[in-house]
């Protein structure tokens with residue numbers, strides 16, 4: 001259901017809803033593999049424990065290892081080896097598939113997310129998730145497999161020790177409760193720190209963007225540059241270093257405490273043995289297994305910080321995933337689909353859209369707007385900065401779904417089901433356009449692409465710089481104005497019924513600007529395209545069939561369709 005314009009469309013602050021569901025959703029497809037990994041890991045652990053038991057038995061009886069015992073030993077070695085390899089490989093497989101799936105799923109979610117949701121989730125928040133957080137999971141997948149096997153071995157050893165001597169096991173259990181308690185405390189503290197560091201990393205990414213995108217401006221402004229480096233980057237980097245240092249130190253101290261506890265436990269067991277008589281096989285078995293256990297326990301302790309960081313990364317991924325959990329309905333990512341056709345007109349009927357108010361500012365509300373645009377018309381959309389021209393165009397293009405009213409193409413309302421197909425009517429060159437180098441989508445339209453492109457490149461006076469080779473422009477390293485011309489070549493090649501140019505001519509030299517308004521646009525119109533031009537070039541407004549003037553989100557002039565007086569040549 002549509003909401004009234006002005007309804008805040010922003011996400012509430014704090015974590016997105018449904019994160020737990022997202023995490024379990026991400027893990028669900030891998031449960032059978034995880035189960036296999038657990039079973040083989042437990043088998044490897046049990047075989048290792050049995051090996052230790054066998055060694056202890058051999059140490060405490062005359063005759064050494066021979067006959068059946070030797071065969072058992074070899075068989076146990078084989079189970080431990082195969083189990084460990086199978087468990088590690090399957091955990092590694094899960095890790096890598098999980099990372100691949102997360103990458104694909106995030107890309108699909110971004111591709112299918114409503115544009116306004118993407119505009120709210122800033123790029124400096126997107127990139128750390130797509131790169132850093134996903135890599136963190138990939139790294140954790142490596143350590144996780146050996147940590148899981150170490151856990152299985154530890155549990156098996158504990159079972160063996162409980163069987164060997166329940167009394168000594170009681171003592172061990174006490175030490176374990178203290179050790180695990182300290183590790184849990186360290187993990188909670190560490191994760192808190194990692195969350196803080198991760199927040200700071202977002203700030204760092206913002207600063208990195210500023211120094212790459214704003215390199216020229218920073219070169220020209222010493223005070224800002226000093227503030228950017230000394231204030232923002234150094235400060236943030238040092239804060240991250242400090243937080244991570246403290247967080248990891250917590251783990252280090254907990255591990256050191258665990259080691260001390262471990263040797264204290266061995267001393268206690270040996271002291272116990274001095275006070276109470278116990279079979280030597282029990283004592284040697286206990287000490288042997290405990291000493292062996294130090295290895296897996298250290299492995300687990302070493303893996304814990306990485307797993308803690310991976311948990312933080314996983315939550316960030318799940319958070320982003322949940323924010324984009326509602327894709328635009330009926331947006332097909334897999335099929336190119338049929339081209340769209342427009343026989344007559346596009347209409348906006350009572351269309352309204354509101355942005356949420358910025359902090360301390362007023363909300364911008366567009367509409368309600370009524371507008372009819374016909375094929376073969378050349379329409380200029382004009383108005384002051386911030387009057388709503390681009391917002392109107394985004395509603396027209398179907399990039400924003402109207403919060404009120406409806407858009408119609410040839411009299412048929414554009415619905416959620418048809419919006420994506422409807423968008424294929426348009427070719428756009430936005431003021432902040434992105435130029436795709438490859439022309440693969442245009443290759444299938446018949447004729448050789450380089451031959452089709454050449455006249456347009458010549459007409460736009462960039463044929464000496466760019467050609468089309470292997471389905472792509474040979475270069476896009478051009479001036480801003482030339483890049484925009486290339487975008488126009490793309491538009492010609494697409495040949496869609498409606499062309500939208502948002503301040504296209506702003507970067508063109510006067511001669512070419514003149515050519516654009518007086519020849520190129522009228523030619524496109526005369527070929528039957530609907531041409532929509534957002535412009536501040538009032539010198540050329542008289543060439544339009546209709547000038548739509550925006551003011552404070554409303555159309556104040558030019559809403560009514562007019563019969564277009566046919567011109568012999570637009571320049572006349």
Ligand SMILES: Nc1ncnc2c1ncn2[C@@H]1O[C@H](COP(=O)(O)OP(=O)(O)OP(=O)(O)O)[C@@H](O)[C@H]1O
Nearest residue numbers: 119355356364383384385386387388389390391392
């Ligand atoms: N992503 C956004 N989030 C919140 N508010 C926005 C957003 N985009 C635009 N606005 C608000 O909508 C108003 C209209 O913006 P719009 O880009 O449509 O203006 P415009 O007429 O195209 O301006 P210009 O001539 O400067 O390009 C702005 O004043 C701004 O407050």
